[in-house]
Amino acid sequence: MLIVTTDSIPDHRITETLGIARGNTIRAKHIGKDILAGLRMLIGGEIKEYTAMLTEARNAALQRMEWDAQNMEADAVVNVRFVTSQVMAGAAELLAYGTAVKLEKVPSQSPVE
Numbered sequence: 001m002l003i004v005t006t007d008s009i010p011d012h013r014i015t016e017t018l019g020i021a022r023g024n025t026i027r028a029k030h031i032g033k034d035i036l037a038g039l040r041m042l043i044g045g046e047i048k049e050y051t052a053m054l055t056e057a058r059n060a061a062l063q064r065m066e067w068d069a070q071n072m073e074a075d076a077v078v079n080v081r082f083v084t085s086q087v088m089a090g091a092a093e094l095l096a097y098g099t100a101v102k103l104e105k106v107p108s109q110s111p112v113e
Contacts, residue, residue, distance in 0.1 A: 001066050002076035002103070009076060009103065016102035018072040023064025027057045028091040054094070058082065061096035074100035 002009055061082070069077045080098035087093050 001069060001074070003062065003066065003080055003098070004076070004078055005080050007079050009078065011106055011108055012076075012103040013106050014078070014101045015104045018069075018074050018100040018102065020097055021065050021069035021072065021074065021077050021100040022095060022097040023061045023066070023068055024093055024095040025057050025060040025064070026087055026091055026093045027053055057094040058096070061094045065096040065098065069098075069100040072100045073102075075103040076101050 002012075008014070062080075065077065065080070077098040077100055080096060083095045083097070085093050085095075
């Protein structure tokens with residue numbers, strides 16, 4: 001499955017638009033990680049606990065979006081975007097979405113000499 005942030009894929013033509021493919025996850029803060037993050041805020045630098053949590057959330061949302069597109073029998077998802085929103089104090093949703101499409105391979109054209 002091809003997943004891209006662009007509206008087209010080189011050497012392919014979109015033959016059918018199947019609809020919006022989406023996947024989401026909701027993650028809550030962990031008290032232990034909050035304590036470590038608070039300490040890092042005092043000394044500065046990257047808050048690795050939250051970086052790891054957001055990376056896991058993005059991967060889960062992308063995987064769920066891909067499953068949704070597979071259920072539509074899509075070949076690809078184009079125009080992929082991410083959105084986050086707070087759903088309650090200490091918990092946030094991460095949503096990945098894009099347009100599920102069918103593709104057709106277009107033969108590459110040789111340069112004319």
